[in-house]
Amino acid sequence: DVKVTQSSRYLVKRTGEKVFLECVQDMDHENMFWYRQDPGLGLRLIYFSYDVKMKEKGDIPEGYSVSREKKERFSLILESASTNQTSMYLCASSGTPRVVLFFGEGSRLTVL
Amino acid sequence: AQRVTQPEKLLSVFKGAPVELKCNYSYSGSPELFWYVQYSRQRLQLLLRHISRESIKGFTADLNKGETSFHLKKPFAQEEDSAMYYCALSETSGSRLTFGEGTQLTVNP
Numbered sequence: 385d386v387k388v389t390q391s392s393r394y395l396v397k398r399t400g401e402k403v404f405l406e407c408v409q410d411m412d413h414e415n416m417f418w419y420r421q422d423p424g425l426g427l428r429l430i431y432f433s434y435d436v437k438m439k440e441k442g443d444i445p446e447g448y449s450v451s452r453e454k455k456e457r458f459s460l461i462l463e464s465a466s467t468n469q470t471s472m473y474l475c476a477s478s479g480t481p482r483v484v485l486f487f488g489e490g491s492r493l494t495v496l
Numbered sequence: 497a498q499r500v501t502q503p504e505k506l507l508s509v510f511k512g513a514p515v516e517l518k519c520n521y522s523y524s525g526s527p528e529l530f531w532y533v534q535y536s537r538q539r540l541q542l543l544l545r546h547i548s549r550e551s552i553k554g555f556t557a558d559l560n561k562g563e564t565s566f567h568l569k570k571p572f573a574q575e576e577d578s579a580m581y582y583c584a585l586s587e588t589s590g591s592r593l594t595f596g597e598g599t600q601l602t603v604n605p
Contacts, residue, residue, distance in 0.1 A: 424505060426582060427595040442592070474540065483528065483586040483593050487540040
């Protein structure tokens with residue numbers, strides 16, 4: 385069974401703080417994704433990566449960056465957190481086919 | 497650009513009743529459609545994909561290209577079907593998924 389692990393389930397940060405969300409998968413998947421999940425808006429793609437050191441912008445990349453230094457790890461970075469980034473963040477990975485995603489449990493971020 | 501619309505944010509039915517969760521999409525190419533489900537306190541997971549043409553947990557979904565729809569149906573809802581359901585579309589290249597807004601299904605006893 386694929387295991388996607390997000391290191392922090394709940395975080396509370398202050399406006400302007402730098403925030404790191406970590407995601408690790410253990411199935412040697414090439415593809416990794418970061419979504420945010422908001423009521424009434426569904427899941428929106430922030431960034432994705434198809435290979436180590438590779439990244440692509442999703443639909444809402446503004447205010448975020450990512451890092452993929454190792455195949456199993458994909459980090460989401462909020463350089464300067466803002467209140468409108470309060471959300472549930474979901475990490476996912478996939479092998480082949482690329483669009484069959486395996487999700488982590490989510491990281492609920494509150495920015496005060 | 498592709499778009500997925502789930503017109504019902506909330507859907508409530510009684511146990512044993514039929515249920516249909518609506519999904520409409522807009523995409524000019526040949527899409528692949530999916531339903532993902534999130535049960536309470538569980539992670540989001542794949543329920544079914546249209547190319548598999550299979551029934552999962554009694555749910556089926558048929559891709560209607562004429563109406564650009566991919567509605568999820570079950571003839572007799574069970575309480576354990578209560579969950580958040582997301583419809584999703586993959587463009588022809590199979591590079592990424594676009595999700596709908598989600599429908600929260602509640603099956604009452």
